[in-house]
Amino acid sequence: MGVSKEKAAENRQAIVAAAACLFRERGVDGVGLVELMKEAGFTQGGFYNHFKSKQALVDEVIASAMSDAKADLPQGLDEPASASGTALMRQLAYYLSTQHRDDIEHGCPVAGFSGDVARLGADAQSLYAGGLEDMFGAIAAMMSAAPPPSDDLPPLTGRERAIGRYCEMLGALVLSRAVAQASPALSQEVLKSAHKDLLAS
């Protein structure tokens, strides 16, 4: 009750951070503002001092999570090919780890919000699409330029291959999360098989 502007800005960030975790874990619709504000350390009424609506918070959460995820990606500028290949292998191992699967709160937001984004507002969807574009670019930059062995089919561009690889990574993560509780063995098998398959490609 009576708080400096600096502290208020910190508190606003705490709300965004709490929402980024809770929304990914239980879905945007599954988290109410009372619980959200409590998790951030406040009572419900203060929410509207910081955000116009819940939807406005959702937009900011998507933007923030996508921006953070982009910052975590390797820069990929002018690295020697072998180093960027190693970076890709490291990314793969992390992305398809049980640790990443079980930490949806802080994991890749493209995967974490993939189930919700189609039902969110237009702004959130645009921000999400921008984040997806960044992921494709980062994977393409990390991939060695070697084209796959094409028998008689049209050759794939680097970007097409990058998109294919990322779809497999994301699909494996999403599916391993979907069955993690009901069938831990299948969940593990999905991660492991996709990992092996991606390393071979």
Next chain:
Amino acid sequence: MGVSKEKAAENRQAIVAAAACLFRERGVDGVGLVELMKEAGFTQGGFYNHFKSKQALVDEVIASAMSDAKADLPQGLDEPASASGTALMRQLAYYLSTQHRDDIEHGCPVAGFSGDVARLGADAQSLYAGGLEDMFGAIAAMMSAAPPPSDDLPPLTGRERAIGRYCEMLGALVLSRAVAQASPALSQEVLKSAHKDLLAS
């Protein structure tokens, strides 16, 4: 107001069918029983004549959708390799079509429920896991047994490759749906790139 047992069973199926569409389109949490029953052609009160709870309906919807999807898959028994290869190519073309992307209501339930299932009950998750297992089996049966060119890496089993392929298919479908409204061009590119990439593998 007085209805034969036969008609009552039909009505029950109408509720399940309406729910199968609405739950996929807008999420389980996004559809209320009033709207659901109205869509099926009834008023809200009758719901509990057929189902113990909303959760019980969810379980039945998942079971029913997975069972229907399995019935649509090619049997894959004793077909010559070339025929099963063609079946796989047909499945791929359908799975990654804009038609399938835009028809989530009747599309693959493994993809349609992938975002919701982790937040549903244990029974729904088990039923979902069973459906996923069926998909892996069907893909494996349709794939030619030819192993990929492994330089010095351990060779992949047919099942491992099938899991990898299906993860890529599902990831592409989920992502193309996620950005379909905000970025139609990117959505199309995801489908097309994954399709090309999968044909080459």
Next chain:
DNA sequence: TGTACATCAGTGAACGCGCGTTCACTGATGTAC
């Protein structure tokens, strides 16, 4: 076959509850003089 009655699918109002949002109020911050 005809009559009397139990069954139960369907109706629509009502329940408590949690949702997103609004509001009057508090009191430290931070500006004006």
Next chain:
DNA sequence: TGTACATCAGTGAACGCGCGTTCACTGATGTAC
């Protein structure tokens, strides 16, 4: 520097609303005799 006051982040009760669920009631179905 000290005093007076406007600002505004935070509080917690309250709002209307839609949710899942319950209920008394209706009336054709379908069984018992």
